[in-house]
Amino acid sequence: MTDISQELHVINVGLEGFYTELQEQNVPTVQVDWRPPAGGDVALIDKLARLQTPEVEEANAKTISRIRDSRPxxxxxxxxxxxxxxxxxxxxxxxxxxxxxxxxxxxxxxxxxxxxxxxxxxxxxxxxxxxxxxxxxxxxxxxxxxxxxxxxxxxxxxxxxxxxxxxxxxxxxxxxxxxxxxxxxxxxxxxxxxxxxxxxxxxxxxxxxxxxxxxxxxxxxxxxxxxxxxxxxxxxxxxxxxxxxxxxxxxxxxxxxxxxxxxxxxxxxxxxxxxxxxxxxxxxTACKTACDAAHGIPHSTVVTAMSRNGVNFALRVGGMKDDWFIAPTAPMDEAIYYSGYGPDDAAGDIGDSAIVETAGLGGMIIGAAPSISSFVGGSMGHSRQAMAAMRSICAGDNPAFAPGAVDFTPAPLGIDIRKVVRLGFTPIIDTGVLHKASGVGQIGTGIARAPMAAFIKALRAMPLPA
Known part of the structure; x- marks a missing residue:
């Protein structure tokens, strides 16, 4: 039995309220941010476990290899x-x-x-x-x-x-x-x-x-x-x-x-x-040809296309033929707006250009462009953190693109629907913002978030290896 009269050193997992209370009482405490995988959805957690197979890992490696080997x-x-x-x-x-x-x-x-x-x-x-x-x-x-x-x-x-x-x-x-x-x-x-x-x-x-x-x-x-x-x-x-x-x-x-x-x-x-x-x-066009060449490998859970039209977002997964998974676009509430405009003026996220992030560029390597660090907080430290987050939802990397601004770290590559759903956050997409009604065109720039609903739909539909 532990002698509670001794000095306590606490590791608090999850709810931050306990951490705050202990800190106020001068108890040495370390906060561990944790959330249940897949938001605690039991069916999704089961699906994730059943997709942790050698067949899936091999398929994902082939998908990434085809993108890396492409020469558009x-x-x-x-x-x-x-x-x-x-x-x-x-x-x-x-x-x-x-x-x-x-x-x-x-x-x-x-x-x-x-x-x-x-x-x-x-x-x-x-x-x-x-x-x-x-x-x-x-x-x-x-x-x-x-x-x-x-x-x-x-x-x-x-x-x-x-x-x-x-x-x-x-x-x-x-x-x-x-x-x-x-x-x-x-x-x-x-x-x-x-x-x-x-x-x-x-x-x-x-x-x-x-x-x-x-x-x-x-x-x-x-x-x-x-x-x-x-x-x-x-x-x-x-x-x-x-x-x-x-x-x-x-x-x-x-x-x-x-x-x-x-x-x-x-x-x-x-x-x-x-x-x-x-x-x-x-x-x-280069990213599109690379990702299309990587599409169609059975059991691959790597995203091979993302696209938006200002109303809906769609994604395609390498191991699911030509099925597309659609969800409403996320609000443009993380963008930087020109003077006089704000999120209420914005059309939804738009463009086929999310193929850039699909191929491991754009928002996936936001640290490559110091001039746009304001998109994710304003410093290169923030940009590196954003890249680290993107790396955590990818199945591999691409040494061909290794920006000097982030110490020549290879670009994250291969957005994996399993990791996205398990960790609970989606890819960031660098983008412009259009006015929703006035016809003035662009009113801002920054990042958009791919909607989680599309990734969850894809994961639910993903066939299991035999």
Whole structure:
């Protein structure tokens, strides 16, 4: 029996109230933060235990290996209709899971309207609605075609898309180019200048870049640029400044060698350099090809896609074929807002760009970008803590991306639905914030949280190894 007259040294597990009381009585106490796994849900705890098998671990290792072995190459620029297999001539693709026009968030509705005007299918909202009702215009999610789009993510048949091929596996992905500054479809806002810029991208930018890429037999190695950019302060989702400059270093001599006119080259360089997010479209296609190559391994509990449309969030798991698990997007209450705006003004989290985090970049390596440490508290210490949290829900890492700002620690890779549900927190996604109604476009930036409900749905549906 313990002699309680001796000095007590207490370890308190769980409820902090006991710790506080003991501290007030000058009792040496250590607080251990603990919560029951899976929120104490007995069925989920049982499922987690039954998924702790060698078959699952081996499948997850294969999934991670395929992402790590991927080598996405930018090989071409083409009209979307010609490039994307199965795309219909009257289709408008959009970010996130399937959704009817009337249920879309306001920015995505505006983006669809702008795309219809660009295609010459409508001149206003009324004309668009009439053609949607008649079936003359159809809405389709990007993820059904292997394409990806940032923010509103709208792709129309005549828009020019980046064509990226994953060299070891042969699969491809497609995305539109960043539209530059001003009113842009990405952000759900447009004017006459928006449509004129899209026409310039179709008629001048795309043919010039296509010619430049013809000067390279293999194309342009996207992950190679990303690896260098993460050593220069980019996490390649919220910040791509270094990668954009590295892209220009590659593209400029290619344009010259292709015989593109000097005044056109000047315009292209100005267009790309004026927006630090110009490289993001390449990142999206690269991450998409890598994650698609890793999809379809039986028993894998690693997430191979995440996507949002401002209303709903969807994820896909490597071992469950083409099933998607959908839940409402989380509120944008952790973002940093421009003056005069706040969470009540925000549309829901939006964009296919969460594929960046799926591939182990963006929020997963937020410490790579000291300039955005304010997203998670304001210091590099906070950024390191955020990365450590992300590492705890991943099945592995990727030494190819090892940011110097965090002591060259390999990027966390392979979001594991088992670990997410067991530990009770979800991936952070670096993102922009759009106004929910006014059409002003972006009103903030920061992080969003993937909704736990989607991960729980996926875990419940996950087949058990035989």
């Amino acid at each position: 190459m930018w090989i071409d620029v083409q009209p979307a209709l010609a490039a994307i297999p199965g795309m219909e001539g009257n289709a408008l693709l959009h970010s996130g899971p399937p959704i009817d026009f009337g249920d879309m968030c306001d920015p995505q509705q505006r983006a669809v309207e702008a795309a219809a005007i660009f295609e010459g299918w409508a001149v206003d909202r009324e004309g668009l609605l009439a053609k949607l009702r008649s079936g003359d215009i159809r809405l389709r999610p990007n993820y059904a075609y292997g394409s990806v789009g940032a923010m509103c993510g709208v792709i129309s048949p005549s828009m020019q898309v980046i064509v990226t091929e994953n060299a070891p596996y042969g699969n491809r992905s497609w995305s539109t180019f960043n539209e530059g500054k001003g009113n842009v479809i990405w952000m759900g806002t447009y004017d006459k200048g928006t449509i004129e810029r899209l026409r310039w991208m179709r008629d001048v930018l795309a043919p010039s870049l296509r010619a430049a890429l013809r000067t390279r037999n293999e194309g342009l190695d996207i992950f190679k640029i990303i690896a260098e950019g993460t050593l220069m302060g980019d996490e390649v989702h919220a910040r791509s400044a270094a990668c954009t400059l590295l892209l220009l270093r590659e593209l400029t001599p290619m344009l010259l060698n292709a015989g593109v006119k000097r005044d056109v080259i000047t315009r292209i360089v100005e267009f790309i350099s004026q927006n630090n997010h110009s490289f993001l479209s390449l990142t999206l």
